[in-house]
Amino acid sequence: xxxxxYNSETTKLEIMEKAFLLFSQKGYTQTSVSDxxxxxxxxxxxxxxxxxxxxxxxxxxxxxxMKEWYLKWMDKEPDxxxxxxxxxxxxxxxxxxxxxxxxxGGQELASNPESSHESVKQLYELAVIPMxxxxxxxxQGIEEGEFKKGNVEExxxxxxxxxxxxxxxxxxxxxxxxxxxxxNAVSIFLGSIQK
Amino acid sequence: xxxxxYNSETTKLEIMEKAFLLFSQKGYTQTSVSDxxxxxxxxxxxxxxxxxxxxxxxxxxxxxxMKEWYLKWMDKEPDxxxxxxxxxxxxxxxxxxxxxxxxxGGQELASNPESSHESVKQLYELAVIPMxxxxxxxxQGIEEGEFKKGNVEExxxxxxxxxxxxxxxxxxxxxxxxxxxxxNAVSIFLGSIQK
DNA sequence: ATAAAAATAGAACGGTCGTTCAATTTATAG
DNA sequence: CTATAAATTGAACGACCGTTCTATTTTTAT
Numbered sequence: 001x002x003x004x005x006y007n008s009e010t011t012k013l014e015i016m017e018k019a020f021l022l023f024s025q026k027g028y029t030q031t032s033v034s035d036x037x038x039x040x041x042x043x044x045x046x047x048x049x050x051x052x053x054x055x056x057x058x059x060x061x062x063x064x065x066m067k068e069w070y071l072k073w074m075d076k077e078p079d080x081x082x083x084x085x086x087x088x089x090x091x092x093x094x095x096x097x098x099x100x101x102x103x104x105g106g107q108e109l110a111s112n113p114e115s116s117h118e119s120v121k122q123l124y125e126l127a128v129i130p131m132x133x134x135x136x137x138x139x140q141g142i143e144e145g146e147f148k149k150g151n152v153e154e155x156x157x158x159x160x161x162x163x164x165x166x167x168x169x170x171x172x173x174x175x176x177x178x179x180x181x182x183x184n185a186v187s188i189f190l191g192s193i194q195k
Numbered sequence: 196x197x198x199x200x201y202n203s204e205t206t207k208l209e210i211m212e213k214a215f216l217l218f219s220q221k222g223y224t225q226t227s228v229s230d231x232x233x234x235x236x237x238x239x240x241x242x243x244x245x246x247x248x249x250x251x252x253x254x255x256x257x258x259x260x261m262k263e264w265y266l267k268w269m270d271k272e273p274d275x276x277x278x279x280x281x282x283x284x285x286x287x288x289x290x291x292x293x294x295x296x297x298x299x300g301g302q303e304l305a306s307n308p309e310s311s312h313e314s315v316k317q318l319y320e321l322a323v324i325p326m327x328x329x330x331x332x333x334x335q336g337i338e339e340g341e342f343k344k345g346n347v348e349e350x351x352x353x354x355x356x357x358x359x360x361x362x363x364x365x366x367x368x369x370x371x372x373x374x375x376x377x378x379n380a381v382s383i384f385l386g387s388i389q390k
Numbered sequence: 391a392t393a394a395a396a397a398t399a400g401a402a403c404g405g406t407c408g409t410t411c412a413a414t415t416t417a418t419a420g
Numbered sequence: 421c422t423a424t425a426a427a428t429t430g431a432a433c434g435a436c437c438g439t440t441c442t443a444t445t446t447t448t449a450t
Contacts, residue, residue, distance in 0.1 A: 008397055029224040030307050033438060043399045045440080054438065108303070111366075112225050157364070158380055165360025169352070171306075185353055188387040203427055228408060238429045240410080249408065397446070406437070416427070 012050045015040045020061050020102060028058055028105035029112075055109065059119050062106050065099045066126045072097055073133060083141030084190055090137060091163060091182040096175060098130070100167040131160050138193075147193045159189055207245045210235045215256050215297060223253055223300035224307075250304065254314050257301050260294045261321045267292055268328060278336030279385055285332060286358060286377040291370060293325070295362040326355050333388075342388045354384055 018039040022031040033054055037044040051057040073093050080086040106123045109115050135156040141147035162185050169178055213234040217226040228249055232239040246252040268288050275281040301318045304310050330351040336342035357380050364373055 011397080025306070026308070027224075027303060027306060029222075030303075032436075034436080044438090045400065046398050048439070049397070104302075107299075107366075108222060108225075111220075111222060113221070154376065154379065157376060158383070161360035161363065162357045162380075163360070164363065165356035165358070168356065168359065171302075181349065181352060184349065185357075188353070188384060191387050192383040206427080227406075229406080239408090240430065241428050243409070244427070391450100393448105393450085395446105395448075397444100399442105399444075401440105401442090403440075404437105407435080408433105410433075411431090412429105413431100414427100414429070416425105418423105418425080420421100420423085 008050075011042065011046075015042060015047060015050060016057075016061060016064075019057060020065075023058060023061065023105045024099065024101035028108040031105075055116060055119050058105060058109060059122050062103060062123060062126055065102055066129050069093075069097050069099070070129055070133065083137050083144065083146050084194065086137045086140070087159070087190065088183060088186050090133065091186045092179065094130070094163045094167065095170070095178055095182050098163075098167055100170055131156055134159050134163075141193070146195065148195055150193060155193060159186075162189065203245075206237065206241075210237060210242060210245060211252075211256060211259075214252060215260075218253060218256065218300045219294065219296035223303040226300075250311060250314050253300060253304060254317050257298060257318060257321055260297055261324050264288075264292050264294070265324055265328065278332050278339065278341050279389065281332045281335070282354070282381050282385065283378060285328065286381045287374065289325070289358045289362065290365070290373055290377050293358075293362055295365050326351055329354050329358075336388070341390065343390055345388060350388060354381075357384065 015036065019031070019036045022035050022039060025031075026035075033044055033047055036057075037047060040047075047057075051060070073090070076089065076093065077086065080089045103126075106126070110120045110123050135152060138147065138152050138155050138159075142149055142152065163182070166178070166182055166185060169181070210231065214226070214231045217230050217234060220226075221230075228239055228242055231252075232242060235242075242252075246255070268285070271284065271288065272281065275284045298321075301321070305315045305318050330347060333342065333347050333350050333354075337344055337347065358377070361373070361377055361380060364376070
């Protein structure tokens with residue numbers, strides 16, 4: 001009988017949801033397993049029934065978060081035609097969907113010498129995903145003659161760091177009020193790479 | 196007799212030096228008072244002879260770091276004449292002198308709900324300093340007719356977030372290899388604001 | 391209804407945390 | 421040389437950390 005007989009899957013999701021919020025608000029180290037236990041309403045011990053340990057739980061959340069971000073982008077990407085429009089679209093996608101507060105915890109974990117080698121590697125692989133998405137847009141723009149020929153890797157890093165820097169503002173300001181800023185950054189950037 | 200009779204001032208500086216390194220490497224939470232004690236060679240208890248607590252020690256270091264950054268900039272600022280040159284100079288000043296790793300600990304401390312209200316306020320005031328320096332350059336450029344008239348506050352935030360984003364790369368890459376990138380960011384930015 | 395399996399709780403572990411405090415050593419002043 | 425004040429130590433505190441383990445409750449299959 002291959003019908004799922006038990007259903008603690010929702011419990012697991014509840015825990016992940018609360019853990020996501022806590023890690024986002026307080027960072028990795030400052031969020032304790034006790035915190036997650038209290039917030040989710042399940043005992044501390046039970047969290048270890050679903051997750052091997054705190055570190056793996058965090059990495060799982062980070063992976064899931066980044067995967068969702070990327071899938072959402074893949075979903076809306078066809079809405080834009082030219083590369084310039086894609087870049088504007090991407091900026092807003094980052095503003096509204098890139099989970100800066102959670103992902104910040106990744107740096108924390110990665111910079112801790114006691115973190116497992118594997119977790120650090122997995123987090124590093126995540127950081128590569130958005131860069132790949134930016135690069136794809138730039139490549140398209142060049143191939144279609146919309147952008148100048150130039151150093152794609154460098155451009156990728158430049159737009160990536162700019163959007164990343166702007167994302168820091170999401171901690172303290174309303175997302176909606178930042179739209180202008182994100183768009184203007186793209187405008188300035190395009191001014192230098194468009195033909 | 197107003198001559199300083201005892202000299203534990205050097206001890207204090209030694210502790211601050213080691214604490215600076217540890218906070219930079221491991222962040223605020225992950226650096227323990229024990230770590231600082233071991234690294235400095237003085238007992239844990241003695242650290243509390245010089246500093247009220249861990250939080251105040253960190254804030255002191257952050258303030259000192261930012262003050263030094265600003266003074267150094269004030270020192271070299273006259274080397275540049277036009278505002279554009281100042282912006283290039285500032286980018287490199289940020290690259291080589293802005294202590295991103297330490298200051299990152301400030302975000303950690305500030306996002307911890309148990310941090311004292313006062314410390315968070317002091318850290319916030321620090322974050323304002325570089326923005327003021329950027330704004331001054333932009334204002335000068337406009338007043339001297341070198342830059343277009345535009346939204347100075349917005350420009351300040353845009354260049355500030357870009358440099359801040361680029362600074363994240365200092366964790367993983369050689370400073371020298373980043374010079375190009377910082378300069379190119381300024382070039383692109385200037386392309387949009389120069390007359 | 392019963393036995394087996396899954397889900398959950400909660401106590402307990404050794405360890406580390408930031409902080410305090412009394413005791414001791416060291417340097418200075420008279 | 422002695423008394424005093426500064427500098428420094430190290431043990432001790434209660435609290436909390438991530439994790440483990442055993443016991444208990446709940447669900448499922450027969």
